[in-house]
Amino acid sequence: MSTAEETRGGDTEPWSEVTPDAARKLLVAAVEAFAERGYHATTTRDIAGRAGMSPAALYIHYKTKEELLHRISRIGHDRALDILRTAARGEGSATERLADAVGSFVRWHAGRRTTALVVQYELDALGPEARAEIVALRRQCDAEVRGIIEDGIAAGEFEVLDVKGTTLAVLSLCIDVARWFNTAGPRTPDEVGALYADLVLRMVGAKDRGAGQR
Amino acid sequence: MSTAEETRGGDTEPWSEVTPDAARKLLVAAVEAFAERGYHATTTRDIAGRAGMSPAALYIHYKTKEELLHRISRIGHDRALDILRTAARGEGSATERLADAVGSFVRWHAGRRTTALVVQYELDALGPEARAEIVALRRQCDAEVRGIIEDGIAAGEFEVLDVKGTTLAVLSLCIDVARWFNTAGPRTPDEVGALYADLVLRMVGAKDRGAGQR
DNA sequence: GGGTGCGCTAAGCGGTCGCTCAGTTTCGGC
């Protein structure tokens, strides 16, 4: 299929839930513009121009510029939470699940960097209600990771003194990949994912890190 | 824990190198505004208002709004590099120097969060020449941390397969503290610094982490 | 004590912003 297998692991072409086509084109244009210049520095004329439309067309599909960001952020966080949940609730030991969660989470941040940049770093541009909704999703992401770490401690696989602090650090480490990763750089998303999975297993004091960095 | 007197309790009030008083007041106001709303969402009227002056007063001391950000970013990066350099070139084993570097670097990002936020996350708002100057400072920060890690590997204290990748991850982890740290939250900068120093020693496979998290 | 320079303000300029609206084009149903 032409639209599949973009980021490996079968991540179907994103934004497919956004219809009609014109609304999706505008949203994709907005993601690119927000990632390049930031939300506040992006003009509605720029977004419409990238989508090949007039500025007024934007307001047929979205009430405001902020609603565009909200939709992007909501869909992105849903995807991020889905990635973590799938890994957290999979089979295998806590060690395997944590490595899987970090690996796929990092692969998403690197492979879909423009989206991740907007999703993770433009949160403050949202209004209070929209931000509260997104913050709730973030807390769920945190809970999934903390759950794996607690499982590992209970099973004697990990050695962690400050569970909340370590969870925060692990998520922070993964998220910040979107800030520095360079698509034209020397590393592939797969390589960064594997490196980070190993680093995180070290952080939690995993007794068996397997092959380590592959 | 030896080089910390500056970022600890009595951080000598920063920006002391900025004169005259009015210029410093404007710069401090700009730091607060940029940290709260971001560079692009901050107006010159807002900055001047926080400093208790008229908008025109800003242009007596600074050529443009961007020059304000440039000065903030330059001073902040100088300070960050100074913190890392002091720790890297101190006495003690690589393990001790890395823990010291991470601890004081994180304490600065947490304790002076508003400054660090602007310094670390508003880089893209700078023009090409100013950004290039700052990027050069960042590379020096990277080199200092990489140097400690390489020392530790050579001394047999650390076990790292991907030195460049691990260095990047360590710095990324520390920098991102500025994004999530909450001054009103439950953790003090000292506590986060100690936690992160231990996490980083784990990441590099340090054989002797000493007392670990306390 | 009248000039002089400097820090600062009040007012405002040109431009661009988010967003609106009247009007044109497109198209399925009949």
Place this chain on the structure above:
DNA sequence: GCCGAAACTGAGCGACCGCTTAGCGCACCC
């Protein structure tokens, strides 16, 4: 072939942006 709804455009509104300018007050000098 005609109609009404929906998609979209060109033109532009009011607000606010970064920044400038003319002039005011005040310490300082001979």
